Amino acid sequence: MATNRLIGLLESRKNLTGSTCGLAGVVLTFTGVAGPYWPVVVAGLYSAGALLAPPERPAPPDFPDPSAQLEEVRGDFGRLRGYLTGVELPPDARERLAELTGLLAGLLEPGWVAEVLAADPEGLHAVSRAVRQDVPEAVDAYVRTRWWTRLAPGQEPPERHLEQQLALLREEAERLTDRLRDAEARRQESHTRYLEDRSGR
Secondary structure (H helix, E strand, C coil): CHHHHHHHHHCCHHHHHHHHHHHHHHHHHHCCCCHHHHHHHHHHHHHHHHHHCCCCCCCCCCCCCHHHHHHHHHHHHHHHHHHHHCCCCCHHHHHHHHHHHHHHHHHHCCCHHHHHHHCCHHHHHHHHHHHHHHHHHHHHHHHHHHHHHHHCCCCCCHHHHHHHHHHHHHHHHHHHHHHHHHHHHHHHHHHHHHHHHHHCC
């Protein structure tokens, strides 16, 4: 720790600027300009350089790597699928859930699609929210509401709400898929134009 602090001090802008000015004082000493007061001249020039040095530039924040975030979402998606296999759902809701999880699995599957997703912070956030919040909350709300419906029959069936929620989530995932596909198509078109311009066409 102390070594890192010492290295940081030696590499600081104040020390580097002061050392450059102090070196100029040593040159003045060898040329005879500083005379017998050379230690004062060297120290004074070092101090002046250190005072005039620009302030230290703060280090940029260290944000997490998008591919690491994608791996975390993949792990959470695996846990979500394990949870969903243990939940009893009506056939229609199970079918809509399978369509939604199929779309999410395709987006998270390693390959170029996942690379495009990792480069799109909004898309990655949308998938993360669906996996970590929207789908488990919708299914859990159905399970809890179904229990109360058994005690008080005659209310609107909870599976209808679940099916609507899953349909909305699927539409959102489809819109994201379309947006990522369009972004990749635009990137390919841009690269084609670049190659055409480079070849003089």
